[in-house]
Amino acid sequence: MISWPVARAAAREKLRSPGIRVVGACFVAAAALGGRAGAVSETFGGFGIAFLLVLTLALGAGLLSDELDSGHAQLVLLRPITRAAWLGGRLVGAGIALAALTAGAWAAAAVASLGSGHALSLSALAILPLAVLWGFAWLSVLAALGVILPSWTNAGALILGAIAWATLRGTLPGVLGHPEWGAAAAELSKYLGPQDPFALAEGRRALGPALYDLCWVFFAWLVAVLLFNRRELARRRA
Amino acid sequence: MTGAPAALEATGLRKIYRGRGGGRVVAVDGLTFAVRPGEVVGLLGPNGAGKTTAMQLALRLLEPDAGEVRLFGRDPELLEVRRRIGYAPDAPLFPRRLTGLQILALHAELLGFRRAAARDRAERFAEQAGFAEPARRPAGTYSRGQAQRLGLALALIGDPDLLLLDEPTAGLDPAGVAAMRELLVSLRGRGAAVLLNSHLLSEVERVCDRVLFIKEGRLLRTHDVRAGGTRVEVRLANAAQVSARLVEEIPGGVLDGDRLRVPVASEEAVPALVRRMVEAGAEVLEVRLGGAELEQLYLQIVEGRA
Numbered sequence: 001m002i003s004w005p006v007a008r009a010a011a012r013e014k015l016r017s018p019g020i021r022v023v024g025a026c027f028v029a030a031a032a033l034g035g036r037a038g039a040v041s042e043t044f045g046g047f048g049i050a051f052l053l054v055l056t057l058a059l060g061a062g063l064l065s066d067e068l069d070s071g072h073a074q075l076v077l078l079r080p081i082t083r084a085a086w087l088g089g090r091l092v093g094a095g096i097a098l099a100a101l102t103a104g105a106w107a108a109a110a111v112a113s114l115g116s117g118h119a120l121s122l123s124a125l126a127i128l129p130l131a132v133l134w135g136f137a138w139l140s141v142l143a144a145l146g147v148i149l150p151s152w153t154n155a156g157a158l159i160l161g162a163i164a165w166a167t168l169r170g171t172l173p174g175v176l177g178h179p180e181w182g183a184a185a186a187e188l189s190k191y192l193g194p195q196d197p198f199a200l201a202e203g204r205r206a207l208g209p210a211l212y213d214l215c216w217v218f219f220a221w222l223v224a225v226l227l228f229n230r231r232e233l234a235r236r237r238a
Numbered sequence: 239m240t241g242a243p244a245a246l247e248a249t250g251l252r253k254i255y256r257g258r259g260g261g262r263v264v265a266v267d268g269l270t271f272a273v274r275p276g277e278v279v280g281l282l283g284p285n286g287a288g289k290t291t292a293m294q295l296a297l298r299l300l301e302p303d304a305g306e307v308r309l310f311g312r313d314p315e316l317l318e319v320r321r322r323i324g325y326a327p328d329a330p331l332f333p334r335r336l337t338g339l340q341i342l343a344l345h346a347e348l349l350g351f352r353r354a355a356a357r358d359r360a361e362r363f364a365e366q367a368g369f370a371e372p373a374r375r376p377a378g379t380y381s382r383g384q385a386q387r388l389g390l391a392l393a394l395i396g397d398p399d400l401l402l403l404d405e406p407t408a409g410l411d412p413a414g415v416a417a418m419r420e421l422l423v424s425l426r427g428r429g430a431a432v433l434l435n436s437h438l439l440s441e442v443e444r445v446c447d448r449v450l451f452i453k454e455g456r457l458l459r460t461h462d463v464r465a466g467g468t469r470v471e472v473r474l475a476n477a478a479q480v481s482a483r484l485v486e487e488i489p490g491g492v493l494d495g496d497r498l499r500v501p502v503a504s505e506e507a508v509p510a511l512v513r514r515m516v517e518a519g520a521e522v523l524e525v526r527l528g529g530a531e532l533e534q535l536y537l538q539i540v541e542g543r544a
Contacts, residue, residue, distance in 0.1 A: 072332050076344075076348065079349060
């Protein structure tokens with residue numbers, strides 16, 4: 001399911017990208033500032049969460065097309081490796097890069113917090129894997145979109161989709177004269193993508209979002225593999 | 239011939255490219271050929287003849303509309319079959335931010351080598367391909383020739399039993415071309431099968447056992463390079479003056495303008511031949527192994543010139 005050599009190569013490649021380094025540095029700086037205020041558990045709140053999102057989008061943009069467009073993917077897929085393992089490797093590689101930068105941000109927040117005389121709480125520790133899980137779930141969505149969309153447009157499509165849905169959700173119930181649909185639309189929103197799992201770190205026993213995100217990782221990967229197989233067969237027959 | 243299956247066996251391959259506007263181009267049309275272990279086979283033909291498509295069909299990078307390909311008697315898509323093949327595409331591109339060594343190590347690991355062994359192998363093959371120093375830099379900084387060398391090293395890193403090389407000398411400097419020639423000879427020596435697509439006729443003639451002439455996707459003719467032994471082409475400063483004597487002294491020699499073409503049993507016979515020509519009064523300007531036979535054949539078969 002996962003080719004680890006591909007994953008390591010993908011992680012190296014992503015971590016060497018100047019754009020990702022800049023976003024990562026901003027993320028670390030924002031987390032350190034949050035930590036100085038004493039709230040490590042807030043590392044991924046406010047600016048922190050914004051940078052986590054941007055980082056996830058940057059890592060997921062062109063996740064597959066970088067390799068497919070250059071033709072290197074064809075050389076790799078001539079090796080004894082399945083398409084599913086290659087795709088899993090690319091996804092996990094981006095996930096490793098995400099985890100490394102998120103851990104850096106978390107560590108910066110923790111050091112800044114301890115330096116300001118605050119203690120580290122359990123919730124502060126729990127927030128790191130939850131943030132990585134959330135970002136990874138979105139990466140898997142970007143990977144699935146990346147199978148059918150060229151270059152970085154998978155990230156663009158995701159942003160556009162989110163904006164379009166938020167606009168519809170905010171305006172359509174009113175326009176149609178059914179303001180009560182707003183609540184239903186808000187409820188539906190939770191299921192249209194990975195859910196925010198941070199409630200778990202806040203001491204609430206809300207395992208649901210984290211489990212839901214795990215499902216997203218698997219199903220998005222599965223959809224990506226199915227689409228990729230179809231795409232490859234179509235390309236070969238063209 | 240042994241009972242072992244051919245390394246590559248293509249039967250009745252046909253491939254049609256379909257354009258978005260409904261246009262169709264027949265790239266390969268009923269192509270049948272085989273490459274046996276220990277054999278170097280060249281593909282020759284004009285641009286657009288279908289040589290690259292034929293290679294991609296052989297590797298199942300493209301799906302044929304008709305026909306079948308077997309590698310070592312088996313389906314090319316099987317993972318254990320893929321472990322035995324190497325492919326160097328024309329003008330390869332690589333991940334820009336990874337170094338050549340990292341790319342080589344990645345492919346070695348995919349072939350089943352452990353991480354440390356893969357790194358060692360990457361170093362060794364980068365050295366062999368003559369780009370040990372650039373291999374430490376990101377691939378995005380490579381020149382065409384360096385990328386070509388990396389592509390070759392990647393094709394070779396698994397010690398393949400079947401190697402498909404698409405224009406491997408394009409972009410290579412003369413030293414690279416010579417190294418490539420030695421490499422092909424050594425691969426043949428260890429029993430590997432090679433399918434070579436190249437426009438360098440002299441190289442093809444020197445390293446290939448057989449040549450397939452292809453045009454418009456069809457196999458026009460198979461030429462057995464070794465059947466007639468080696469040929470030597472000697473350019474003379476005074477061909478007109480010594481022509482009668484040379485034809486008398488050198489059996490089988492054919493004079494064409496200022497060039498005398500002579501079949502020889504092997505390369506070792508060339509110095510003695512040149513000595514005899516000099517003794518017969520010839521002023522030798524240049525000696526070339528292979529000569530222009532393949533070029534003439536190419537023009538005759540592919541271009542239809544007499």
